[in-house]
Each structure stands twice: as structure tokens, then as C-alpha cells.
Amino acid sequence: MAAVTPLVQVDGVRKEFGGVVALQGVTLDIDPGEVVALVGDNGAGKSTLIKIIAGVHQPTDGQILLEGEPVRLNTPTDSRQHGIEVVYQDLALADQQPVYMNMFLGRELVRGPLRRMDRDGMAKETQQLLDELDVRVPSPRAIIRDLSGGQRQGVAIARATHWAQRLVLMDEPTAALGVQETGRVEEIILRMRDRGRAILIVSHSLDQVFRLSDRICVLRRGEQVGIKTTSETDGDEIVSMITGLR
């Protein structure tokens, strides 16, 4: 097998918060178009790992490599500039603004000598993207407040897809959604994967993990217990790894 450099490498990452070890010995590769699920009990270190890659926390030890190059992700802006986007559980959307403004939040398009915001251009690009991912909202000019939870998460995922050149981090993207909306969001996630983005997803639902992921990384009490190929494992094995009852 040819030695292809993985898109994202987490290399021996360790994180301490004031002497308390939150995460240690995490080594994980993610390829383009691959969905890796991060599972573990509460406090296992899943969110800590996500936040390290998102640039919110800095690792105490170890490093993150992008396409083989070590990178320093000191702020969320650093991560974004390296093509990493996060879909937050609690929907980081501005409720009273239209869909297209949320899609371009902080990166609004401008045109002309007066640097006017290009609202039509943003709405048009938003429409294209929503169509491609089959996210159904009444209009790119609809106000977020008027959308359902699933539609909102669809917008958040579409935004991440649009801006993430490399990796999308998802922390419980469907935790707040009903069954039907979860199904639709999962379809959107798979379409995003088909566009070649690498995806690292935290989920408490093992069913969802098995529906979406190619590989499963299990954490327990801050330590990496193992990585399994989804098609070669089953729920019982993963549960026993999560709980430590092997």
C-alpha cells in the first residue's frame, strides 16, 4: 500500500488542565472523504480533543499535522485559516439574521469602491450550496429564527462545508434534534463527506456512529483505548471498550 500522507494527523496529543490529565496518548489519522467517530463516556476527553483541533485549547504535549506539516493552532482563527471548521452542538448562528448572512458571518462578500456588502451575491452562493447539499430552507433570505432545528443545523453544516478546505469537526451535531431531522442532517453529513472533506464527529448515539463513520476512535478517561474500522466491529465491542468491561 502506498504511503499517502494523511490529511490530518493527531500525534501523541496530551492535555493537562492545572495538573489534571484530560487527554493523553491520542494518535489519530484522518483521510479526505473519511468520517471518524469519536466515542467515549462523559469526561472521556472527546470535547477536549475537538477543542484542541479547533484551536480553542493548546496541547500540553504532542502536535497536530496537516498534510504532514506540523501546525500551531493557537486560536480558532488559526484553525479556520488552515481549513478547519467546527459545527457546534449549540448552533453558533445569529438568530435574527438571514441564512445567507450566517453563511458568510465574519467573511461577508463586498464589491465596488465603497466596499458595499454584496447581499445578492451572498444569497446566490448560499442558494447554490444549500441546493448541492439538499438543505431545504424556504429561502437564503429567510431569518434563522423562523427555521426548524434541523434546518438550522443544516445551515450550520452547510456553512462548515463551504469554508472547511480540509476538516469539519462536529460536536454532537444532532443532539438537539428529533428523529426525522436527525436523519436529514445525517444525509447532509454524508454528502459533505462525498465532497472530500474529512469529518471528525462526536456522538453519543452508537446507531448514528455506525450509520456514518468509517472508523471509530474510543476514548476512556482521557486515554485512547483503540481505533476500530466500523465495518469490522460491532456495538458490543465498542460498548465494552467505552466502559472498560472487556
Added chain:
Amino acid sequence: MSVAPASPERTPKAATGPKRSVAARARALDPRSYVVYVAFLLILAFFAITLSDDGFLTTNNLLNIVDQTAPITVIAVATVFVLSAGEIDLSIGSVVALSALIAAVVLRDAGLVAGVLAGLATGVAVGLVNGLFVTVFRLPSFLVTLATMGLVAGLARSITDLKSVAVTNFTFTDFFGSGDLGPVSSLILWTIGTVALGHFVYRHRRFGAHVLATGDNAAAARVSGIRVNRTKVAVLVLSATAAALAGLLYAGRLQGANYNLGSSDLLLVISAVVIGGTRLFGGSGSVVGALIGSLIMGVLNNGLILAGLSASEQLIAQGVLLLLAISLTLREPKA
């Protein structure tokens, strides 16, 4: 147990184009966004009929209303930004007095340019202090500006020892409120200028979008790379500077300054902005709406004077109108 079918979400394909038809725009209009214009016309019509013998509808009187509301409009434009960013600035009335006095004193002692700059710099300084306490010390702007309101009012009383200062520089008074350019008063030009500039920045520059995002969901704005603290400082500096400009306009129109200038402006400005459809808790608003709100306050004031109401009765009427406006605009539609 069964697999969920594809959810039948609303997909009115015809209406999803990025360019909406006029009809679609009209349907999407929130009644709260045009109620202010209707109210304005109704109030105008009401006074036009009831005060037809008292000279309400004369060109002179109507232009006079715009002149008198100019300082309120100028501050209101900036206050749209402050409220949209989820903050409030209670110190504006005090800043009006202090900057007018400082401008008048420096103008007398050091000349025109220095006077104008000193007046405006007073606003910038107060805005920076407000912004510093709100962002660095993470204090609510309501309390910070409540404190600076008192502090600045005290300074305004002490710097001239409660005395008024006359402004006799006619270049200054012509430029800031007493002069005319052809048939148009300088106050009307200041009104048009600030509203046009404010509207452009609010609706068409990225800064306006960042202000709205900051007031709407500061956490979302921050993770989207918007510099939330810088935005908050900017809007507070903007409002205090606008208040300072309003102070110059009063000084120019009245050809003098005293510590009492602007003392009733806070109520009028907040009323104008909220009546104009700006949300008190951030995330949405309108600069043109604030202009209309300001004109409503002016028309009401003028009409009530012509109708023979006393100053105290006018204050009561303003309070009632603000209550009415708040009940109309702050009742959120059901989520």
C-alpha cells in the same frame, strides 16, 4: 420502528430564488418594520386636522420641527448601532452638555478648529472609557454608562462653575446650526448627512453586519472571527462622539453652551430609536426608522405646544408614547 420518510419540509421552489419579487418582499415584511411610518403619517394627519388654525402645516413650522430634532436624530443614528450591538449608552445626555461647554470654552480661548476638535474629542474620550469598562472589565454597559452619565454631568457642572458660555464665533454658529445653505438650514444638512452615512454603514458595510451579529449572538460572532470587543468599543465611541456633535449643534443654534443642554435627550433618543423599530436587546434595527422615530417625537412635541400643553404635560405624553412603542415592538412573535 419504521424508517422515517423524508420529512415534508416546506420547499416553495418558486420563491427560493435569491432575488425576490416585490410581492414576496411585501409578504415577508414584518408589520413592526413599517408600523412606525404609518404612525408618523397618522400623527401628522391628526395634528394637521386638529391644529389647522394654529399654523402646524406651514412650511416654516415643519422645517422648524426638523431643525429642532436634528441633535436627537444625530444621536439616535449612533444609538441604533449601540442597541443593535446589544449594549446601551445612558451617558449621551451628559456628553452633550460637557462637549458643548468644552467646545465653547476652547473656542473662546484657542479658536475655531481647536474648539470643534476639543468638543468631539470629549465624546471620543467618554466613549473609550465606556468601551474599556464594558470590554476589559466585562461590565454591563447599562451600569457603566449610568455611572459615566453622573460623572460627566458633574464635570459639565464644575468646569464653568454652572455658568453658561456664549459662543460668538459666527463661522462656528453658521456651520453648526444657525446658518443656512440656500433654502436649507445647516441642521437639516447635518440630519441628512448623518442619516445617510449611518444607513450606509449599518446596511451596506461589513461593520454593520458585525454589529448586528455581536448583539444577536456574541458567542457565534466570536467563533466566526468577528472582533466582538472591538465592535462594542466602536459603537460606544460612535454614540458618545455623536452626542458630542449634537452638543456642537446645540451650541451653534443657541450661540452658547450650558450644563443643562441635552438633559432631556436620553428619553427622546431611546424613544426615537425604539419607536423606529430597533430592538432594545440587539440583533436588528433601522437607521431610517430612527429618523422617523425622532421626527415623531419632534412632531408630537411641536403639536402639543401648539395645542397649549405645558412642558410637564409634554413629558407625560412622551412617556406614554414610549410605553406604547415598547409594548408594540418588544412583544416578540411566538418562537
